[in-house]
Amino acid sequence: xxxxxxxxxxxxxxxxxxxxxxxxxxxxxxxxxxxxxxxxxxxxxxxxxxxxxxxxxxxxxxxxxxxxxxxxxxxxxxxxxxxxxxxxxxxxxxxxxxxxxxxxxxxxxxxxxxxxxxxxxxxxxxxxxxxxxxxxxxxxxxxxxxxxxxxxxxxxxxxxxxxxxxxxxxxxxxxxxxxxxxxxxxxxxxxxxxxxxxxxxxxxxxxxxxxxxxxxxxxxxxxxxxxxxxxxxxxxxxxxxxxxxxxxxxxxxxxxxxxxxxxxxxxxxxxxxxxxxxxxxxxxxxxxxxxxxxxxxxxxxxxxxxxxxxxxxxxxxxxxxxxxxxxxxxxxxxxxxxxxxxxxxxxxxxxxxxxxxxxxxxxxxxxxxxxxxxxxx
Numbered sequence: 001x002x003x004x005x006x007x008x009x010x011x012x013x014x015x016x017x018x019x020x021x022x023x024x025x026x027x028x029x030x031x032x033x034x035x036x037x038x039x040x041x042x043x044x045x046x047x048x049x050x051x052x053x054x055x056x057x058x059x060x061x062x063x064x065x066x067x068x069x070x071x072x073x074x075x076x077x078x079x080x081x082x083x084x085x086x087x088x089x090x091x092x093x094x095x096x097x098x099x100x101x102x103x104x105x106x107x108x109x110x111x112x113x114x115x116x117x118x119x120x121x122x123x124x125x126x127x128x129x130x131x132x133x134x135x136x137x138x139x140x141x142x143x144x145x146x147x148x149x150x151x152x153x154x155x156x157x158x159x160x161x162x163x164x165x166x167x168x169x170x171x172x173x174x175x176x177x178x179x180x181x182x183x184x185x186x187x188x189x190x191x192x193x194x195x196x197x198x199x200x201x202x203x204x205x206x207x208x209x210x211x212x213x214x215x216x217x218x219x220x221x222x223x224x225x226x227x228x229x230x231x232x233x234x235x236x237x238x239x240x241x242x243x244x245x246x247x248x249x250x251x252x253x254x255x256x257x258x259x260x261x262x263x264x265x266x267x268x269x270x271x272x273x274x275x276x277x278x279x280x281x282x283x284x285x286x287x288x289x290x291x292x293x294x295x296x297x298x299x300x301x302x303x304x305x306x307x308x309x310x311x312x313x314x315x316x317x318x319x320x321x322x323x324x325x326x327x328x329x330x331x332x333x334x335x336x337x338x339x340x341x342x343x344x345x346x347x348x349x350x351x352x353x354x355x356x357x358x359x360x361x362x363x364x365x366x367x368x369x370x371x372x373x374x375x376x377x
Contacts, residue, residue, distance in 0.1 A: 017118045017125045018070035019045040021111055022063055022088070023081040026051055032111045043115040046070060056084040064092050067100060075099035075125035077114055077132075079106040101129040110135055117251055131251055156188040156250060157209035159224075161198050161216025172215065172229070175263045176241070183242055186250045188212065193220075213244050262286075264306050269313045275320045276313070284316070284353050285309045288345045295341035296369070308368060315361045316353070327360040329367070338366050 023029040029047035036045060046066055050059040067076045078089050078100055089102035103110070113135060117128045158180075160172040173190045180188050189209065193201045198220040205211055211224050219226040225244050231237050246252050262282060269278035289309060318324050342362045350356035357365075 016044045016072055017074045017128055018067070018072060018076045019043070019079065019111070019114045019118050020063065020066060020070065020076050021045065021047040021079045021106060022050060022059065022085050023047075023106060024050050024052060024083065024085070028081070032106070032108045035108050036111045036115045039112060040115050040119065043119055044070060044072065045111070045115050045118070050085065059085070060088055060091060063088055064095050067092050067098055068096055071096075071098045075101065077118070077125060077128055078102040079110055079114060080104050081106050099125055101125055103129065103132055131246075134246075154208065154210040156186065156248070157205060157211050158188060158190045159198075159202060159205060159211060159214040159216075159220070160190060160192045161195055161214055161218055161220060162192065163195055163217065171267065175267075176215065178263055179238065179241065183252050184245065184250055188245075188250070210248070212248050212250070213241070215241070265309045265313070268306075268310045272310070272314050273317050276317050278313070281313055281316065282309075284349055285312055287352060288312055288349050291345040291348045292341050295344055296338060308365070311368060312357075312365065315357055315365070316349075316355060318361070319355050319357060324358045324361050325364055327363040329363075331363070334363070334366060335370065338369055342366060 021029040021033050023032075027049055029049050031047075033045055033047035037043065048059065048062050048066060050056075063078070067078075070076060076092075076098055078092070080086055080088070080102060082104060086102060086104045089100040092098065092100045110132060114128060114132055117131060158176060160170075160176065162172065170192050173192045176190050180190070191205060191209075193205075193214075193216075195216070195218050198214075198218065199222065202211070202214065202220045202222045202224065206222065206224070211222075213225040213227060214220055214222075215227045215229070215232055217229050219228075227237065227240055227244070231240065242252060265285065266278045266282050269276075269281060273281065286309075289305060315324070339362065342365055346357050346362060
């Protein structure tokens with residue numbers, strides 16, 4: 001058991017990103033690193049000071065050697081202040097083969113945040129770099145460095161506002177929780193609230209939580225960012241949600257996009273499909289949609305995509321039970337380009353599912369597409 005624990009601890013240590021701080025001056029970098037170590041404990045972080053009378057080449061050589069010593073296989077985040085130091089990351093990578101990313105305008109807060117994120121297991125260099133490249137300190141989120149360790153700090157929360165706080169609000173809660181699982185490791189509670197009691201409940205919630213935002217059908221009368229439901233399902237709705245979270249210095253990692261649309265489609269198909277598995281079918285539907293978009297001019301907006309994917313999912317279910325729709329309208333007004341794109345998408349699905357839509361089903365999908373304004377976003 002002791003050997004197993006030791007092995008696990010060693011694996012964890014080897015999975016960390018190294019943080020290397022370099023600044024002009026006699027002890028600026030080492031001072032910032034010392035503050036971070038004092039607050040967070042020893043981490044995989046070192047500081048290199050560059051006296052004003054020292055040649056940049058000497059500092060570069062020091063950084064190169066230190067990067068080789070510190071790298072645990074996950075790369076090095078180089079935090080610098082300005083000048084020649086900003087161009088050293090690429091040179092170090094060329095010399096050593098180590099993945100080195102550089103962020104300038106370093107501050108003590110940046111060093112602390114970098115070390116904190118480095119200490120999170122399975123956090124890779126790209127995630128830390130993306131989270132810190134626009135980081136400008138803790139602002140109102142933390143009034144001092146010691147606040148980072150304040151166990152009395154309020155936990156984060158997001159409120160979902162719907163008619164009753166049940167039903168749709170709870171589904172929306174589930175959607176957002178699933179998105180949060182993919183974009184952050186920080187705990188964020190999602191709380192459904194009814195619109196008629198939103199003001200009072202929001203005030204109570206704000207006493208106990210740092211409320212990042214409210215999402216739903218009506219903006220509560222409290223000073224909290226709000227995303228209307230229709231905006232959430234728009235093409236940039238998920239991006240707005242992520243940006244609001246980032247703005248409150250919550251760690252955000254890279255993740256797949258379009259998660260909200262995927263959740264809505266899966267949830268709807270779970271109610272309509274009997275023979276096809278909604279979770280597996282969604283990937284097939286995305287294949288159909290991808291081929292369709294590659295071969296047609298109109299840009300499909302999120303709401304339209306959701307409706308279209310649900311329709312196609314139900315159409316595939318009809319193919320399983322051999323009960324396809326019969327198209328009885330005029331065949332003379334079809335757009336050949338759209339039909340060609342639909343046939344290509346249908347062929348792509350057939351290769352993956354060994355199931356294809358009938359011509360009549362494709363005609364109905366053609367009509368649905370034609371109802372959408374061209375180049376709708």
